[in-house]
Amino acid sequence: MASDIFSEMAIVSCGTLSPELNFLKSEGFLGNAKLFFTTPGLHENVRELETQLIERIAKAKGKKDKVLVVYGGKFCYLNADEPTRTMQTIIAEQGENVVRINATHCMDMMASQEERNRIAEELAGGEKVWWMTSGWLKFRHQVFKGWDKGLANENFPRHTGGAIVLDGIGFTETYMTEQPEEFLEYSDWMGIPIQPCPITLDRFKGLLTEAAEQLGR
The missing domain is CATH 3.40.50 (Rossmann fold)
Known part of the structure; x- marks a missing residue:
């Protein structure tokens, strides 16, 4: 085992x-x-x-x-x-x-490049995606420590397919349900939509x- x-x-x-x-x-x-x-x-x-x-x-x-x-x-x-x-x-x-x-x-630990390409095609029409795992939601202020809105505007909007969270533990759905305002504020700060992608x-x-x-x- x-x-x-x-x-x-x-x-x-x-x-x-x-x-x-x-x-x-x-x-x-x-x-x-x-x-x-x-x-x-x-x-x-x-x-x-x-x-x-x-x-x-x-x-x-x-x-x-x-x-x-x-x-x-x-x-x-x-x-x-x-x-x-x-x-x-x-x-x-x-x-x-x-x-x-x-x-x-x-992200590569959660899904291979081939799998991410498939997910991007299915969920974002093949557009460029900003990939995240559940920890990028949970530890937002540490992961993006020192980032202001200007730096966010320089990086995220070019990802026209939005942000996709590779989530194998159901964290994103819980976060969206229990802290909807914080979730929407996060998406607004990034300037792109955030959507979960349940995976194993x-x-x-x-x-x-x-x-x-x-x-x-």
């Missing part, structure tokens, strides 16, 4: 993915794995991202021998001062028994299992 694999390790993840990982933990998929999270939205501050990631991995090693890192690659860590320093470089420096999930960013967590589970199996060798 997958839970038997994960019980042997700790998982260090971007906090933006905490809703999905906590959900998988609650349903037993991750067994007794220990979860550690960095602050959501640190892709805007790579120095702090690196500091927190290394610190969380060190803490995780104090609990389990094997550490699975749930972070994307080039889209999550862009170091303008040291362009050759990548997320994979950081992971490699942490020693043996530390492996990163094979995905480019959190099958791809995420598969990528986590693949990384766990690599650690288990």
Whole structure:
């Protein structure tokens, strides 16, 4: 069972993915794995991202021998001062028994590029989409820390297909129901409509299992 694999390790993840990982933990998929999270939205501050990631991995090693890192690659860590320093470089420096999930960013963990293309065609007529996961709703003010309305206007409206939330835990529907004014204000701030796209967590589970199996060798 997958839970038997994960019980042997700790998982260090971007906090933006905490809703999905906590959900998988609650349903037993991750067994007794220990979860550690960095602050959501640190892709805007790579120095702090690196500091927190290394610190969380060190803490995780104090609990389990094997550490699975749930972070994307080039889209999550862009170091303008040291362009050759990548997320994979950081992971490699942490020693043996530390492996990163094979995905480019959190949206890619929820749905592959092919799946996102299909969803964009179905829900947005093939127009350019701003993709999000449930954490981008839950942790809005951290993910978009420092963004004002002007910066929002520069980035979001070009996505003529609007924003689509890849949601495998039903968070968006609950958010829309329980906090409708906040949801509408978020959409107004972005200047584009936000719509949920219910998905399964099958791809995420598969990528986590693949990384766990690599650690288990």
